[in-house]
Amino acid sequence: MKIGIIQHRCGQEVEKNLERIEAGIREAARQGAQLVVLQELHNSLYFCQTENTELFDLAETIPGPSTERFGKLAKELGVVMVCSLFERRATGLYHNTAVVIERDGSIAGKYRKMHIPDDPAYYEKFYFTPGDLGFHPIQTSVGLLGVQVCWDQWYPEGARLMALQGAQLLIYPTAIGYESSDTPEEQERQREAWMTVQRGHAVANGLPVIAVNRTGHEPDPSGQTKGIQFWGSSFVAGPQGEILFQAPKDEETVAVIDVDLQRSENVRRWWPFLRDRRIEEFKGLSKRFLD
Secondary structure (H helix, E strand, C coil): CEEEEEECCCCCCHHHHHHHHHHHHHHHHHCCCCEEEECCCCCCCCHHHCCCHHHHHHCECCCCHHHHHHHHHHHHHCCEEEEEEEEEEECCEEEEEEEEECCCCCEEEEEECCCCCEECCEEHHHCCCCCCCCCCCEEECCEEEEECCHHHHHCHHHHHHHHHCCCCEEEEEECCEEECCCCHHHHHHHHHHHHHHHHHHHHHHCCCEEEEECEEEECCCCCCCCCEEEECCCEEECCCCCEEEECCCCCCEEEEEECCCHHHHHHHHHCCHHHHCCHHHCHHHHCCCCC
């Protein structure tokens, strides 16, 4: 499968962001992409740096304006897309939602972010209700996609549940970057840990992983911090964790990567982790902590 990824900076004007995204999707399609994956909350600046009720106005329904716009583009270009939207589900009820759009323009399915962080400059619990759709892959014309969102990528359980339901790819739209007060060494440890844990999901499940992150600096509107320097580094890993592609830290990137889905079959024959799991001994995983 030819997979397109679009790593870009976001600005204040939503329409300009959308135009940049559309140009990237068209370029990926021109290069032969069958599936295009966008970064987390791609329509706007990463607004969770502060708690501001006015920013709920950025949210939209699903279906809604963005799914209609991207649906028309998917149908025109004949590609499947993974989008990431601020979903207005009801008055006072909002989610961070990934939407998969089929190449005929219809919505194939959606996933609501399950793990919601609450850290300095990442005040997502203020905006997002935790997902309630579970961990279920989405069927598309290009395969069964195990889509999660950003903070979910640190948890092996979600990746495993997707794999156990037949997902052929693990996909993570992402918005993550450096805290300005950390030392360069600490910043690099964090970026490498982010890549390592996801490569581990690839290895443990014998599946390719696609992680698409934003890049560029976004200031903190409150002035309390120096903002976030998003570390880019979007990547595609194969089923043994091998890096098939990695974008730069600080450059906008449109790339199309050829991923051989048949390799998962061979890797799982060599490393039959699903066969050897001692599922009868895993009951403790359903508890917060084992005292």
